Amino acid sequence: MSVNPTQPEAAPSAARSDSLRIGDVARLLGTTPRTIRYYEEIGLLPEAPARPSGQHRLYTQTEVERIREVMRLKHLLGVSLEELKTLLTAEEARAEVRAQLRRDDVDPGRRRELLTQALGHIDRQLELVRHRASELAKLEHELSETRKRARRKIRGLDAAEEGTFPPSEEMTPL
Amino acid sequence: MSVNPTQPEAAPSAARSDSLRIGDVARLLGTTPRTIRYYEEIGLLPEAPARPSGQHRLYTQTEVERIREVMRLKHLLGVSLEELKTLLTAEEARAEVRAQLRRDDVDPGRRRELLTQALGHIDRQLELVRHRASELAKLEHELSETRKRARRKIRGLDAAEEGTFPPSEEMTPL
DNA sequence: ACGGAAACTTACGTGAACGTAAAGATAAAG
DNA sequence: CTTTATCTTTACGTTCACGTAAGTTTCCGT
The missing domain is CATH 1.10.1660 (Multidrug-efflux Transporter Regulator; Chain: A; Domain 2)
Incomplete structure (x- = not known):
């Protein structure tokens, strides 16, 4: 009645070891899962390799860093995602x-x-x-x-x- | 037959003295009349004062400079027109x-x-x-x-x- | 005075970059 | 093993920043 069990303390919920799920990555980067999926959709991010389509995406630390870099470039250079893709x-x-x-x-x-x-x-x-x-x-x-x-x-x-x-x-x- | 009278040499077509029409301003700034009207529409640019709505807009040199500055800020800061407006x-x-x-x-x-x-x-x-x-x-x-x-x-x-x-x-x- | 270029208003269309909803699958927790 | 939160795909909706079209009006040159 007062503890409100709907908040699991925002534990990273790692799927074993170092990989993060898309929601965690989004929170980490201050964005949304949709945006990350969208970037993958238009080819800005590489499709999570060897994922049996239907399975959850898992991101390693390096992949997260790449996404961060992409968003940083977008922010700083102010280019379209298409230009950014070629860049x-x-x-x-x-x-x-x-x-x-x-x-x-x-x-x-x-x-x-x-x-x-x-x-x-x-x-x-x-x-x-x-x-x-x-x-x-x-x-x-x-x-x-x-x-x-x-x-x-x-x-x-x-x-x-x-x-x-x-x-x-x-x-x-x- | 060869001079093609459709091109009046791009003479600024000034409406007496120093004021420019919207098309000239657009060409000068590398944009379009629509954009300038749009900026006026959303309040980014002041409405041409005392213009009997239906009359052509005329821009003085200072007004042109202001528009240029607006576009420069938009380009350099990469903010939304709404943010830019408050700025x-x-x-x-x-x-x-x-x-x-x-x-x-x-x-x-x-x-x-x-x-x-x-x-x-x-x-x-x-x-x-x-x-x-x-x-x-x-x-x-x-x-x-x-x-x-x-x-x-x-x-x-x-x-x-x-x-x-x-x-x-x-x-x-x- | 007049013919045509350019501008005016109004309104609907568009591409980019996501948001959001639905229906179902998967993973983590108890 | 069952619940439940999170993720999956698919698909349609939305906002921003204009583009475009239509029909009319104003202006400039001759």
Whole structure:
């Protein structure tokens, strides 16, 4: 009557070991299961491999991190999911590289090829990020300039009201 | 037969003096008339004042600049038009201040009040911009780190292939 | 004065990115 | 083993941010 057994303390409910269910992942990332399924549906996320369709999706820690990264990029770059998908071939390539690097039975030629490809994708991302960053920096500069002017005017008014004339430059160091 | 009179050389077609029509503004800003009307419709842009509804909208240079700023903020901050609207009370306040500042028949008290209010709005914008900028900077840093690692690995491979062992550190300065 | 380009209003259509509901299967808990 | 919370698929609904079409009106050039 008072304990309300409907709340199981939000225990992660891990399906043995390190894998999380979609609901937990969603809570963890501040999103919803639907969104995660949707991203998988449009090919932004790889389909949970070898899952007999009907079975629950399970996410490893690395997969969760990938989803987090996807959402972060979406948020920061503000691109459509379609653009993001093409951008994320970079991530896939990098994952490929990592996978291939682990088992070193691949010839250096193939290895170099993969790495170079990944590098190209990284460069594309970097270019996009740098462009946006510089735009934002410019905006920030403009805003802080405007702010300075506003503050100067306020100080001028204050000074004129009490001291009859605006002080030379800095009076209150805030 | 060859001049094709359907193209009037894209002359701005100014309705006397400095004002532009909505189509010109749209072309200028790389958008469409519909978008501009829509922004006005949802209150993002002020309704063209004293226009007998049915008459063509005319935009002064300052109004065009405002629209440009709105679109820039939308692009850079990636917020919804609704959020942007609340954010833009800042712009309105600043416009108010500028208007009041021009005719100095307002008492310093009111003036200070307006300025302080505007300052608050600017600060809100600045906070948002700075937050995003720092996030982006972090992402950029991570990406360039990853890039470095990838390049190192590639150089390692190249060296192993031709020279049999990777050179100590810097070999090709690119 | 007038013919046509461009703008006006109104209203319905659309794609992206999910939300939500239904009906049934699965996994975790008792 | 049974309950129950969570997940499954399927499918339709929704909001945002405009696009588009239709029918009318205003403006600019000649």
